[in-house]
Amino acid sequence: MEALVNEWLWQEEYWLPPGVGWRDIEMKEDEGRFPLPKDLIYTLPLAFAFIAVRYVFERVIAVPLSRHLGVKDRIRIRAAAVPKLETFYKQSSRQPTQTEVASLVKQCGLSQRKIQTWFRHRRNQDRPSNTKKFCEASWRFVFYLVSFTAGLGSLINVSSFFTCFPLTPVAAAHYWYYILEMGFYLSLVLCVSVDVKRKDFKEQVIHHFATIFLIGFSYCANYVRVGTLVMLVHDSSDFLLESAKMFHYAGWTRTCDSLFVIFSLVFLVTRLLVFPGRVIHTTLVVSLEFFPPFFGYYFFNALLLVLQALHIFWAYLILRMVYKFVFLGKVERDERSDEESEVEEEEPEEEGDESSWEERKGAINSKLASLANNCVLNNLTNQRNINSRLPKTR
Structure with missing residues (x-):
């Protein structure tokens, strides 16, 4: 099995530039550490460790924090127990x-309206609560904030990306940064079935897999x-974005709107300017000054272009939100990823067939009475005006 993997997967022309072999990158312990594919094996148990830490974090920290910030859940009517439905x-x-x-209707012996109402209550019953969405956003907020700080610190002393490539040893900070990032995204993929499904659910899954492949390949090819x-x-x-979601679920509208504006500016600058202008241009054009193109060059840049396509898609949704914010004065929905994928708005709860019918009948009667009163008043007013004009006419 190992020989088959070495023959088909770890071929030198896939991972290394022409003229460079696996023997050329062997390093002694005092010279540093070269990234090896076997290092990524530790990311899978790390992903399960992230899931366990998240479970504890959400119940010990996120839930009490949500109550402190005033997150409220809707009271939903539970659907009656009907086994066939x-x-x-x-x-x-x-x-x-x-x-x-x-x-x-034939199977259960219930009316059509009761069955439709049951399905409505059952769908609303399965919708994630604001507390669940707050916990998920707070977990991601903590990780992204810590990861951003660590990544910023690890790039301070980096002067060039492709100096001595691919023989450059990987620093300990970059090694742990890679391992933790890949473990986190693996945990997101493992939890995709239980997390809140967003409007851009498919794009998020594609993004996660592209990110995992990008992290794994860039590490093995020393694009660290x-x-x-x-x-x-x-x-x-x-x-x-995650902090804006947290305050949105807590009902802090002004804070949420302010954070959303800051997020929009940072997103548009980093994803539409810095990413294509600095990152893709460096890997696609500048790297050719250091080594000729090979399979890893094309594969790595293809993954970057997939991410850029997703950035453009999300930028479109964000610009729609900015338009609503400027002209409507508030952020109504998170167009990027804060809506459930099934329906855009929560379906209204109804207490039952008879009560809802009585309420609608009462509303109709009140409107008819109001309309009749208006008609009577108009007739009396017109009659009074006619009577007032009769003496003058006579």
Whole structure:
């Protein structure tokens, strides 16, 4: 198995520039450390460690913090226990068609309206609460903030990205920065089924996988310095977005709007100017001054271009939000990633068929009475005006 992997995966022409072999990058202990693929094995147990730390963090720190900041959850009506509807809900569809509703009416002996109401309550029951979304945002905020600070510190003494490439030893700070970042993104992929599904769920999954491949390949090919800059650019705006979400769930509208404006500026500058102008230009153009193109050159830049395409997509959503903020005066929704993927707005709760019908009937009667009163008043006014004109006419 090892021989097969070495023959097909670890070929020198895939990972190293022409003229450089695996023997050329062997280093002694006193010379430093060269990044090896086996180092990434530690990221998988680290991902499970992140999940465990997150579980403790959300319950010990995030939940009490949400209560302190005033996060409130909606009181939702629980759907009645109907086994046949529950089975259909989990195995078939959460939003049945009219034909399926008619079939369920015959099976359960309930009216069509009661079945539709049951599915509405059941969908609302599964929606994540504000506390859950706050905990998720606070966990990401803490990690992105710590990661951004660490990445900023690790790049202070870096003068050139491709000096002596690929024979440059990796610094201890860059090594741990890579291992922690990849472990964190692996934990996000492992938790994707339980986390809140956003409007850009598919784009987020693509982003996570592209990031994992980018981190892993850049580490094995010793693109460590430029890879550190890539992760730093992403973390610089992500912690601002997560902090804005936290205050949004807490109802701090002004603070949320201010943080969103700062996030928008940082995102647009770093993702649309710094990332293509500094990172992609360096890896795509400047790197050719140090070594000829090879497979790793094309693969690494292809992953960077995938990330840039996602940046443009998110920038479009953010500019829509900025437009709403400027012309409407507030941020109504997080167009980038703060909506559930299934429906845009939460469906209204109803107490039941009879009570809702009585409420609607009362509202209709009140409107009809108001309309009748207006008609009577208008007729009396017109009659009074006519009577006042009769003497003059006579």
